[in-house]
Amino acid sequence: MRRSNGHARMYVSKAHVAATLFFVFAPFAFVLIFSKLAHIAAPILLVDIAISIIRLFFGYIIAALLGWGLAIAFYRGKRAIVALPIFDVLQSFPTFAALPLAIWLWGPSNTTVIIFLVLTIIWPIFFSVVSAMKLIKHEWEEAAQIMNLRGWNFFKLFLLPISIPSLVTGSIIGLGEGWEAIVATEIIVGMKSGLGNFFSSYSANTGVTTFGILGLLLLIFSVNKILWLPLLEKTHEKLAE
Amino acid sequence: MQPAIILKNVSKKFIEPGAQDLMAVKDISLEVGRGEFFVFVGPSGSGKSTILRIMSGLEKDFTGELKLEDGLVPNDFSFVFQQFALFPWLTAYQNIEMPLIARNMSETERRHKVQAQLAKLRLEHVGHLHPREMSGGMRQRVGIARALVTDPKVIFMDEPFSELDSFTAEELRQETLSIWQAEKRTIIMVTHIVSEAIELADRIAVLTPRPGKIEKIVHNHLTRPRQKRSPEFFALEDELMGLIKP
Numbered sequence: 001m002r003r004s005n006g007h008a009r010m011y012v013s014k015a016h017v018a019a020t021l022f023f024v025f026a027p028f029a030f031v032l033i034f035s036k037l038a039h040i041a042a043p044i045l046l047v048d049i050a051i052s053i054i055r056l057f058f059g060y061i062i063a064a065l066l067g068w069g070l071a072i073a074f075y076r077g078k079r080a081i082v083a084l085p086i087f088d089v090l091q092s093f094p095t096f097a098a099l100p101l102a103i104w105l106w107g108p109s110n111t112t113v114i115i116f117l118v119l120t121i122i123w124p125i126f127f128s129v130v131s132a133m134k135l136i137k138h139e140w141e142e143a144a145q146i147m148n149l150r151g152w153n154f155f156k157l158f159l160l161p162i163s164i165p166s167l168v169t170g171s172i173i174g175l176g177e178g179w180e181a182i183v184a185t186e187i188i189v190g191m192k193s194g195l196g197n198f199f200s201s202y203s204a205n206t207g208v209t210t211f212g213i214l215g216l217l218l219l220i221f222s223v224n225k226i227l228w229l230p231l232l233e234k235t236h237e238k239l240a241e
Numbered sequence: 242m243q244p245a246i247i248l249k250n251v252s253k254k255f256i257e258p259g260a261q262d263l264m265a266v267k268d269i270s271l272e273v274g275r276g277e278f279f280v281f282v283g284p285s286g287s288g289k290s291t292i293l294r295i296m297s298g299l300e301k302d303f304t305g306e307l308k309l310e311d312g313l314v315p316n317d318f319s320f321v322f323q324q325f326a327l328f329p330w331l332t333a334y335q336n337i338e339m340p341l342i343a344r345n346m347s348e349t350e351r352r353h354k355v356q357a358q359l360a361k362l363r364l365e366h367v368g369h370l371h372p373r374e375m376s377g378g379m380r381q382r383v384g385i386a387r388a389l390v391t392d393p394k395v396i397f398m399d400e401p402f403s404e405l406d407s408f409t410a411e412e413l414r415q416e417t418l419s420i421w422q423a424e425k426r427t428i429i430m431v432t433h434i435v436s437e438a439i440e441l442a443d444r445i446a447v448l449t450p451r452p453g454k455i456e457k458i459v460h461n462h463l464t465r466p467r468q469k470r471s472p473e474f475f476a477l478e479d480e481l482m483g484l485i486k487p
Contacts, residue, residue, distance in 0.1 A: 139326035142299050146320040147340035147391075157339065161330040238330045240373050 023222040030215045038208045045198065049219070052195040055110060056182050059117025060175060066118070067125035067174075068167050072159055075133035084130070091123035095181075099188055108189045113182065120181040121174035128170030129163050136162055165235040172228050179220055242274030245313060245395060245427045246296055251305030252452075253291050264452035265291045268305075271446060271458065275310060275394075276425040280442035282432055284487050288453025289431040290399050296429060297397045313395070316344070319388035321398040325380045327372040333383045334359070334368035340391045358386040362416070378409035385417065398430040402437065414440060422465075435481050439474060440467050447484040456484050 031049070035042035074083040095116060106112045144158050186196020195216065202208040249270050255263040266288035273279045273296075281289045294300035295307060298315045319340070327336045337358055341351040359365050362382045372380050381401060388396055401417075402410035418441060421428055432438050438445045439461060447456040459481060463473055 137326070139322050139324055140328060142294075142320065143322065143326040143328070145299060146297060146318060147343045147387075148316060149339065149343040153343055157342065158328070161328070241329045 020226055023225045027215065027219040027222050030218055034211050034215055038202075038205075038211070040208070048194055048198045051193045052182050052186065055113050055186075055194065056117060056175070056178050059114045059182070060121055060171070060178060062114070063118045063121035063174060063178075064125055064167065064171060067122040067170065068129055068163065071126050071129035071133060072155075072163060075130045087123075087126065091127070095119045096184070096188070099185070103189060108191055112189050113185050113191065113194075116185045117178055117181055121171075121178045124173035124177065125167060125170035128166045128173065132166030132169075133159075133163060161238065165232070165239055168228065168232050168235050172224065172232065175228075176220070179216070183216075242277060243310065244272040245275040245277075245310045246273045246429070247271075247306075247308040248292075248296065249306040249308070251292070251295060251303055251307065253288070253295060253300065253303040266295075266448075266453040269453070269455060271455065273427060273429055274443075276427055278421055278428045278430070278441055278443045279446070280430045280432060280438040280444070281446045281448060282435055282438045282481065282485065283448030283453065283456075284433065284450050284485060286451045286453075287448035288451070289433075289448060292448075292453065293397050293399055293429065293431050297395075316391075317394040319391055319393040319396050321381070321384050321388045321396065321401045323400040323403055325372070325377075325384045325404070327380055327383055327387075329372050332369050332371055333364060333375065333379075333386075336372070336383055337387045337390050340387060344391065354390050358390045361389070361420070362386045376409075377405050378413065381405060381409075381413060382416075385413070385420075389420065393426060395427040395429065398428060400431055400433065403432070403434070410437075417441070418465075435478055435485070436469065436474075438481070439463065439477050440469065445481065447481060449486055456486070459484075 031045055032042055034040075035045050070087070074080050074087070099112075099116065102112045102115060106115075140158075140162075144154060149158055182194070183196045183199060185191075186194040187200045189196075190200075191197055195212075199209060199212060202212065251269040252267045253265045255265055257263070269292060281292060283289050291300065295303050297318050297320055299320070327333075328339070331339065334355055337355045338351050341354060346354075355368075356365075359368050362385060364379070364382055364386060367375055367379055367383075370379075372383070375383070381404070384401070398417075402413055405413065414437065417428075420426075428441075430438075430441065442461050445459045445461055447459065448454065449456050459477070461477065463471075463477065468474060
């Protein structure tokens, strides 16, 4: 007989609380010290970070809903045979090649940045969820079929719990690419706010750029450590047999 | 005995692109009576599980005819799986409750029915556990409780005891038998263990290897409870073993 593996306990230990607090405050402390040493106004830097995070958040939410929804709709059957090769081609499309067209259509705006974030983040989520759904145990599907689980109940009680761990995995990969895409897009589009603007403004200053990148890495690491990795562990544990 | 399910000339071919077509079962004709304990035995590849899936409606792509007794609908069926097929993200209680949710039953009614099954299968103390926290025997008890909770008229069982140790398997066989004798539901089961078939079945269909055809349907006239060490039991076992072709 197997017992709970105790993973959940580490998140209530004192050491973990201390580590969590460290990861919450470390990026802020870094920004404050960095802005002081680089003679940059901390509020401006914090606003740039916040604006990029908000853009990334909206891009991620749209990409997650779309990618996850499409994956659930197209993971099997005749629809999958037709749709998956098309999605595979689409995910190979070099997104930045369409950037001039997007700027022509929407200008250097939040819409342009968010659309590019969606196009970057959606594919890791989509393919992660599709792969997981294709590996659903046949007996689980038969059990759902024999108990006549359909419609909303089938979605809520069967598809949703099975797809959530892969949504988390896809989100981690997608957001990793999203951070890269947001800085690049903001620079190329010429946004007057956000981290792209910050890196663009200080591109001639190697020290500021280097520490800026280090600060960004610390922020990404902290978010992963506090949010995504525990979520990854918890959701995968739910599906463990 | 009035037939609950009738198969007429049922065949099933699996077609895989790029591979040779596989005839799993061929020209299967039989009737299973209402309240009967009917067992299929045969070697691996004889299509036992395929027939069970055709009869239960899980497999819809076949040739031939499947007829159900008047008034019998797929919602009257339930299934016990070889590897339990419990949903790992749900507790034992929630797994048993699932078919009732699918039938849009009220929460009060669901609670009443699930608790009755937990008591019947002696699972009251594990209702809050997830399948990964339970032994194989416990998991299959939950699987059986889930199959019984909807008051099905027909229960399909696909090698339900083959994943269990011999002691647990025997215990669950006896419990299945008690439930069947008390409730007189139709049970259609697949096994590759001849002694298990003799212990449980009213009739035993022996299948040939690929493609699966019916070699013979044997009436099991041994009186219940069946004595596994009796000469009659051994004689029937010998007869069935003689019919099974590897």
